Amino acid sequence: MTEIDMRWDGWGDPSRAAEKLPAGVTLLLTAVLGHRPRRAERLRLDDVELTTPVLDAADVAALAAAVGPDDVRTDHDTRVRHAGGKSTPDLVRRRARRQAAPGAVVLPGSEADVAAVLRIAAERGLAVVPFGGGTAVTGGLGPDAGDHRGAISLDLRRLAGLERLDEVSGEATFRAGTRAPTAEAALAERGFELGHFPQSFEFASLGGFAAMRSSGQNSAGYGRFDAMVTGLRVVTPTGTLDLGRAPGSAAGPDLVRLFLGSEGALGVITRVRLRVHETPAERHFDAFTFPDFRTGADALRRVTQAGTGPTVIRLSDEAETAVSLAQAGSIGKALSKGCTAVVLHEGPAGVARSRRDATAAVLTAAGGRPASRKLAEAWHRGRFGAPYLRDTLLEHGVFAETLETATTWSELHALRTAVTEALTTGLADAGARHRVLCHVSHVYPTGASLYFTVVAGLPGDMAAAWEPVKARVNDAITAAGGTISHHHGVGTDHAPWLEREIGEHGLRILRAVKKELDPAGIMNPGTLLPVGSGA
Numbered sequence: 001m002t003e004i005d006m007r008w009d010g011w012g013d014p015s016r017a018a019e020k021l022p023a024g025v026t027l028l029l030t031a032v033l034g035h036r037p038r039r040a041e042r043l044r045l046d047d048v049e050l051t052t053p054v055l056d057a058a059d060v061a062a063l064a065a066a067v068g069p070d071d072v073r074t075d076h077d078t079r080v081r082h083a084g085g086k087s088t089p090d091l092v093r094r095r096a097r098r099q100a101a102p103g104a105v106v107l108p109g110s111e112a113d114v115a116a117v118l119r120i121a122a123e124r125g126l127a128v129v130p131f132g133g134g135t136a137v138t139g140g141l142g143p144d145a146g147d148h149r150g151a152i153s154l155d156l157r158r159l160a161g162l163e164r165l166d167e168v169s170g171e172a173t174f175r176a177g178t179r180a181p182t183a184e185a186a187l188a189e190r191g192f193e194l195g196h197f198p199q200s201f202e203f204a205s206l207g208g209f210a211a212m213r214s215s216g217q218n219s220a221g222y223g224r225f226d227a228m229v230t231g232l233r234v235v236t237p238t239g240t241l242d243l244g245r246a247p248g249s250a251a252g253p254d255l256v257r258l259f260l261g262s263e264g265a266l267g268v269i270t271r272v273r274l275r276v277h278e279t280p281a282e283r284h285f286d287a288f289t290f291p292d293f294r295t296g297a298d299a300l301r302r303v304t305q306a307g308t309g310p311t312v313i314r315l316s317d318e319a320e321t322a323v324s325l326a327q328a329g330s331i332g333k334a335l336s337k338g339c340t341a342v343v344l345h346e347g348p349a350g351v352a353r354s355r356r357d358a359t360a361a362v363l364t365a366a367g368g369r370p371a372s373r374k375l376a377e378a379w380h381r382g383r384f385g386a387p388y389l390r391d392t393l394l395e396h397g398v399f400a401e402t403l404e405t406a407t408t409w410s411e412l413h414a415l416r417t418a419v420t421e422a423l424t425t426g427l428a429d430a431g432a433r434h435r436v437l438c439h440v441s442h443v444y445p446t447g448a449s450l451y452f453t454v455v456a457g458l459p460g461d462m463a464a465a466w467e468p469v470k471a472r473v474n475d476a477i478t479a480a481g482g483t484i485s486h487h488h489g490v491g492t493d494h495a496p497w498l499e500r501e502i503g504e505h506g507l508r509i510l511r512a513v514k515k516e517l518d519p520a521g522i523m524n525p526g527t528l529l530p531v532g533s534g535a
């Protein structure tokens, strides 16, 4: 399948960018921000001035000798396109006239190429930033050279494709640079599916999912991405590992897990082996309403603990429910109270229906009322669309960002309150009128993740104004016992908070592992392990 390049200063397929805000959204924003949002001019790619130099000629020649001259790119546009990820602060930075970019973009065509690039980088004192789909939202793709002379972006797009499908075992081996839609298309041809659908599905890569411990919208049914991984190959500066031998093993600590979440700081994942399943024969969408978020969350807990087996189950709070309805054009309904849950069951014929009935019985016994299944179908149709709206909002001077965390069911509401308060006071201090939306995005028998969306009229440099607000939220999350990230990862943005989660000893262990695998510290400096931590 043909893969397109993402918009350089925004999300997704450039042909799907919308200039105008939907009428319902404009109305809501005018009420929230106190003024009607206005569209500003966009910077042209040609007008971006890069503040970091191109690698010197000897570096380029050494890399070109390893991967071929066409696959070492130093042109302005390619460098800008690899200058960072796709968080809203990233996009704000992308829209600034002066910005930093990697000194070159290198596209290895084989695992041997990757090993050669790492060797050259270590010899020549260059940092290496692995680049999968480029959809990171926690800062792990910045051209940070650390103490090195320069940084290269290692774009893994040529390392793509299905290598093997073991239909008997339900296991597929892919090269790590394969984008998710390409992987699903290859599996679908053979009657299989992976079932990993994060909102970034259309552009993210399998290696990126493994490196970030991603979680997709169907996680209730098929698990997080790390639960799907049965094996990995990883090239590190000190050697290559081939990990994951059997579906269960007691051969010491599981090194596959060490590289899940390693975020390019320990090595380059070149191959991913994954659990896959037959394409579901049946699919049933449902929606339920609840009088309030607490009742809805408790109903989701009961479903998860009863194990009735939904593929998707998510609950929007009152504010998010209202906005979803407004976006759908039902402004009148936006004023109605309550929360909405969308539910999907899929699986073999007959099985999905019986699971659906079991889930519906638990939800209604817990206070839910069946609503039009069109709500769930509309969510499914539009589930990859929100990032396009974020771009249009940014063009209208409106900052929209998301953040997430997770905790146990018993602590869920305290965590939600702590995050909401941190956001509200932080944004008020920044002088920003705002709205905070929240949903339960992923569920487990013992707890759930909370996903927040913030829409704010941040004044001045929006990325700079957001920084202290985000820091306050991170403090609140760690103080309330939540995880610093349920699925967006650590990156550079959360690195200063990692010690609060894993302890000083935990951080020392990670540093020791990094020192063994990457003695020169060339792999993604500042990502995962905080700067100044000796890593």
Ligand SMILES: Cc1cc2nc3c(=O)[nH]c(=O)nc-3n(C[C@H](O)[C@H](O)[C@H](O)COP(=O)(O)OP(=O)(O)OC[C@H]3O[C@@H](n4cnc5c(N)ncnc54)[C@H](O)[C@@H]3O)c2cc1C
Residues within 6 Å of the ligand: 011, 085, 086, 087, 129, 130, 131, 132, 133, 134, 135, 136, 137, 140, 141, 156, 176, 177, 197, 198, 199, 200, 203, 204, 205, 206, 207, 208, 209, 210, 211, 212, 213, 214, 215, 216, 217, 262, 263, 264, 265, 267, 268, 269, 270, 387, 487, 488, 489, 524, 527
């Ligand atoms: C609009 C939007 C929606 C999103 N929705 C979700 C969501 O629903 N669920 C979710 O989990 N995440 C989501 N994300 C975050 C992001 O898509 C995930 O973190 C994803 O796993 C990144 O994959 P990628 O291929 O784009 O990796 P990249 O962004 O290219 O890289 C991410 C990090 O992993 C490293 N890396 C990438 N490939 C490799 C490799 N092969 N070996 C070693 N290191 C590597 C990079 O150096 C970087 O540190 C979203 C992001 C955006 C912008």
